[in-house]
Amino acid sequence: MPPVSARRPIPDATVARLPIYHRSLSQLREKGTSKVSSAQLANMAGLNAAKVRKDLSYLGSYGTRGVGYEVKYLLFQIDRELGLAKDLGVAILGLGNLGRALANYGGFGDSGFPVAALLDNDQTKVGTTYNGVKISHLNDLAGVVVAERIAIAIIATPAHVAQEVTDQIVAAGVTSILNFAPTTVTVPDHVTLRKVDLASELQILGFYQHRDTDIAEAS
Amino acid sequence: MPPVSARRPIPDATVARLPIYHRSLSQLREKGTSKVSSAQLANMAGLNAAKVRKDLSYLGSYGTRGVGYEVKYLLFQIDRELGLAKDLGVAILGLGNLGRALANYGGFGDSGFPVAALLDNDQTKVGTTYNGVKISHLNDLAGVVVAERIAIAIIATPAHVAQEVTDQIVAAGVTSILNFAPTTVTVPDHVTLRKVDLASELQILGFYQHRDTDIAEAS
DNA sequence: TAGTGTGAATTTCTTCACAGCG
DNA sequence: CGCTGTGAAGAAATTCACACTA
Numbered sequence: 452m453p454p455v456s457a458r459r460p461i462p463d464a465t466v467a468r469l470p471i472y473h474r475s476l477s478q479l480r481e482k483g484t485s486k487v488s489s490a491q492l493a494n495m496a497g498l499n500a501a502k503v504r505k506d507l508s509y510l511g512s513y514g515t516r517g518v519g520y521e522v523k524y525l526l527f528q529i530d531r532e533l534g535l536a537k538d539l540g541v542a543i544l545g546l547g548n549l550g551r552a553l554a555n556y557g558g559f560g561d562s563g564f565p566v567a568a569l570l571d572n573d574q575t576k577v578g579t580t581y582n583g584v585k586i587s588h589l590n591d592l593a594g595v596v597v598a599e600r601i602a603i604a605i606i607a608t609p610a611h612v613a614q615e616v617t618d619q620i621v622a623a624g625v626t627s628i629l630n631f632a633p634t635t636v637t638v639p640d641h642v643t644l645r646k647v648d649l650a651s652e653l654q655i656l657g658f659y660q661h662r663d664t665d666i667a668e669a670s
Numbered sequence: 671m672p673p674v675s676a677r678r679p680i681p682d683a684t685v686a687r688l689p690i691y692h693r694s695l696s697q698l699r700e701k702g703t704s705k706v707s708s709a710q711l712a713n714m715a716g717l718n719a720a721k722v723r724k725d726l727s728y729l730g731s732y733g734t735r736g737v738g739y740e741v742k743y744l745l746f747q748i749d750r751e752l753g754l755a756k757d758l759g760v761a762i763l764g765l766g767n768l769g770r771a772l773a774n775y776g777g778f779g780d781s782g783f784p785v786a787a788l789l790d791n792d793q794t795k796v797g798t799t800y801n802g803v804k805i806s807h808l809n810d811l812a813g814v815v816v817a818e819r820i821a822i823a824i825i826a827t828p829a830h831v832a833q834e835v836t837d838q839i840v841a842a843g844v845t846s847i848l849n850f851a852p853t854t855v856t857v858p859d860h861v862t863l864r865k866v867d868l869a870s871e872l873q874i875l876g877f878y879q880h881r882d883t884d885i886a887e888a889s
Numbered sequence: 890t891a892g893t894g895t896g897a898a899t900t901t902c903t904t905c906a907c908a909g910c911g
Numbered sequence: 912c913g914c915t916g917t918g919a920a921g922a923a924a925t926t927c928a929c930a931c932t933a
Contacts, residue, residue: 464924466877470870471854488892497854500892501926508894516893516932533873534880541872552771558852558869564876603875626882627875633777635690635716643878645871650777651689652864653760654752656822656846657783658685659862661753663845683902707914719914720904727916735910735915 461532465506469529471496472506476526488519540567542601542625544616545608546576546586549631553607554582567599572612589616596623603627610634680751684725688748690715691725695745707738759786761820761844763835764827765795765805768850772826773801786818791831808835815842822846829853 475495479487489503496503507513507520510528514520530536541564543550550571553559559566569581572589579586587595595601604620606613606628613632620628621642630636630646638644694714698706708722715722726732726739729747733739749755760783762769772778773785788800791808798805806814814820823839825832825847832851839847840861849855849865857863 462924467870467874469877470867470873473873474852474870475854490892495854497856499926501928502924504893505895505925512894514893517891518933519892533877535873535876537876537880539872539876539879548771548774552767553868555767556868559872562869562873564869564872602879603872627879629871629875634693635714637716641882643875643882645875647866647868647871648689649772649775649866650781650783651686651693652848652866653758653778653783653822654689654692654754654781655686656848656862656864657754657756657758658688658752660758660821660846661756663860663862681902709914718904720906721902723915724903724917731916733915736913737911738914 459509461509465509468496468498468502468506469533471498472503473526473529473533473535476522476529479522480526485522486519487522487525489514492520535563538563538565539602539627540565540600541603541605542566542568542570542595542599542620543605543607544570544589544592544620545606545612545632546571546573546581547607547609550605550607551581553605553631554584564603568595568601570595589619592619593623596620596625601625603629606630606632606636608632678728680728684728687715687717687721687725688752690717691722692745692748692752692754695741695748698741699745704741705738706741706744708733711739754782757782757784758821758846759784759819760822760824761785761787761789761814761818761839762824762826763789763808763811763839764825764831764851765790765792765800766826766828769824769826770800772824772850773803783822787814787820789814808838811838812842815839815844820844822848825849825851825855827851 472492475492489500493500493503510532513525513528541559543554543566546554546569554566554569566584569584569586570589570592571577571586576586577588604625606617608616610632613630613634614636617628617636617638621638626642628638628642628644630644633648633650691711694711708719712719712722729751732744732747760778762773762785765773765788773788778785785803788803788805789808789811790796790805795805796807823844825836827835829851832849832853833855836847836855836857840857845861847857847861847863849863852867852869
């Protein structure tokens with residue numbers, strides 16, 4: 452029997468939307484809604500119905516024609532596809548403002564990603580605990596990764612050490628990295644890297660604002 | 671004479687990469703490097719040379735065959751395209767952990783996006799200042815937007831008030847919004863909305879981790 | 890009959906490959 | 912010669928439109 456993932460591969464664009472569906476479906480379940488149509492789901496998720504149906508079709512044919520999707524069952528399938536309920540340990544590297552905010556951010560643990568390690572290179576922070584988690588020194592990275600079974604690393608260091616810290620976490624065997632440092636870091640092919648770039652987001656918004664303003668002025 | 675933006679439109683995917691080029695070029699300028707090839711730039715930005723050349727070609731033909739691009743001139747063109755040096759005022763709505771971290775985050779002001787307003791609905795916070803900026807009540811949104819010439823709003827409220835706050839900021843005339851709240855918000859067509867979804871990022875990483883693990887096990 | 894599931898059409902993005910120029 | 916600029920090819924993502932069925 453082939454493993455779960457041996458189906459027709461799910462496109463990246465669809466993968467990126469699974470968490471949105473997950474969230475929308477969770478809300479529906481909370482409300483006690485048992486059935487949902489692609490149009491309703493699209494509305495909640497800020498998408499269109501065709502895209503929702505196409506996306507869900509990659510998971511399998513879980514809908515009922517003329518009716519829609521059963522909320523609980525679809526949610527279960529998405530959970531399974533996302534590999535939730537595995538409790539992947541998260542390490543946050545760098546405990547400046549952003550790192551601490553992320554450590555405090557309840558949203559992670561709730562979604563099955565417990566913050567299991569905090570690391571910094573500031574000796575005055577090392578040894579103290581933050582939000583119930585002990586702060587370790589970045590030099591002890593390798594040991595902490597093993598001891599806490601870290602599966603995902605969040606880089607929240609200043610830009611100038613981000614690459615160095617990334618190299619260390621990769622060497623320690625972590626293959627999933629989320630980079631918040633305002634710089635580009637590179638990783639080997641077998642490592643999945645995503646980034647959250649706050650300054651870039653504002654610049655992108657600025658671009659469209661600028662452009663739309665020009666268009667308005669040109670009329 | 672047509673306005674700057676009346677050229678062949680820049681694709682969204684390219685726009686999203688302009689900030690990366692901006693950052694890489696800034697680093698080069700800092701180092702005193704005057705010329706750069708598409709291959710070097712690609713290397714810094716974590717992209718490939720063909721994409722870099724294609725992207726830059728949408729801005730105009732600013733390179734020199736056989737040589738490369740002049741760092742300062744290209745940077746100037748990207749700045750202009752991004753509409754930087756306009757100092758678009760940013761308002762942060764919601765001053766929990768995340769909102770405060772963002773307010774402290776130096777990266778914004780540095781890139782020409784001064785944090786000009788902070789808003790919350792907690793009366794004990796209103797009236798105090800944070801990081802040199804006075805905290806106003808969310809009820810005073812409309813006035814603050816005008817007084818501080820807010821162009822971009824960052825939503826950092828809890829999920830359950832995000833839509834309400836978004837509606838208010840749209841009503842106040844802001845057309846660029848960056849949503850950090852862990853929920854989908856909808857806006858009218860003329861408003862540009864981007865989102866940063868922390869929990870989703872982890873779920874996406876979890877998906878690939880899960881999948882790659884399965885593949886490894888299947889061998 | 891209402892709404893799914895999906896081939897086909899379309900659009901967007903990426904990559905190729907090479908002519909053209911400094 | 913070396914590297915840009917760009918048509919053309921290819922891949923990916925989105926949207927359309929409708930057969931199908933519970």
